[in-house]
Amino acid sequence: MPASISEIIANFVAFINEHGGAGDSWYVGIASDPRDRLVRTHGVQEDVDIWLFRGAPTVTAARGVLYYFVNEFGVDGGHPDDGTDEGPFVYLYKKAVTTRP
Numbered sequence: 800m801p802a803s804i805s806e807i808i809a810n811f812v813a814f815i816n817e818h819g820g821a822g823d824s825w826y827v828g829i830a831s832d833p834r835d836r837l838v839r840t841h842g843v844q845e846d847v848d849i850w851l852f853r854g855a856p857t858v859t860a861a862r863g864v865l866y867y868f869v870n871e872f873g874v875d876g877g878h879p880d881d882g883t884d885e886g887p888f889v890y891l892y893k894k895a896v897t898t899r900p
Contacts, residue, residue, distance in 0.1 A: 822873030
């Protein structure tokens with residue numbers, strides 16, 4: 800069952816606080832297949848890097864979460880060249896030497 804916008808935001812804020820780092824040391828995006836996007840597009844190493852994704856109720860809700868983190872939390876994300884599509888999943892990862900960006 801998809802989480803609400805407020806649940807996803809609270810979950811992501813807790814995750815960022817748990818793992819530390821300034822807002823711009825994180826990346827947020829939306830996708831229809833978040834695991835594929837994380838691994839193939841961004842180079843996230845599933846067993847090494849710090850990452851998380853959650854399903855939103857709609858694509859509009861997913862965009863709302865993305866915009867909140869980019870505009871209010873200073874998280875990097877949502878670049879047109881990252882292959883962002885219209886998926887209802889929101890993903891977050893802590894940038895590392897091996898990730899793009």
